[in-house]
Amino acid sequence: MATANKVQTITVTAGAAVEIYRFVQLQADGKFDKVGTAQARIDGVSAEAASADTKVFAMALLFGKMKVTAGAAVAVGAVIASDNAGRAITSVDAAGNHAVGVAMTAATTAGDVIEVLLTGLYERDA
Numbered sequence: 001m002a003t004a005n006k007v008q009t010i011t012v013t014a015g016a017a018v019e020i021y022r023f024v025q026l027q028a029d030g031k032f033d034k035v036g037t038a039q040a041r042i043d044g045v046s047a048e049a050a051s052a053d054t055k056v057f058a059m060a061l062l063f064g065k066m067k068v069t070a071g072a073a074v075a076v077g078a079v080i081a082s083d084n085a086g087r088a089i090t091s092v093d094a095a096g097n098h099a100v101g102v103a104m105t106a107a108t109t110a111g112d113v114i115e116v117l118l119t120g121l122y123e124r125d126a
Helices: none
Strands: 009-013 023-026 032-034 044-046 056-060 064-069 079-082 088-090 098-103 113-123
Touching: 044 064
Parallel strands: none
Antiparallel strands: 009 056, 023 032, 023 044, 044 056, 064 113, 079 088, 079 098, 098 113
């Protein structure tokens, strides 16, 4: 079972429906949506769901241990990025790709909730 430590959260506004435990990104309209492009920038993790546009939700900042929904099988120790639905996947080491932490538990399939040690956003430079 995945757990989360006392992560710092802030209240943000959704631009569209956001599921719990998804990577989110600030949009040009000042609202947060789940990450929509694989390996893209990640600004936080949804700590709760928001049902529709303009609803507020708690977003965990990118430091600490947080639950994240997996988008595929993930091994313990894998460097983590986002898929095109805001779910955790193994990061591809290529220029322009973004990573956010390390998997502390494994996922055997998409939809599993894993623990990710969020270490802050960084851009891969391979």
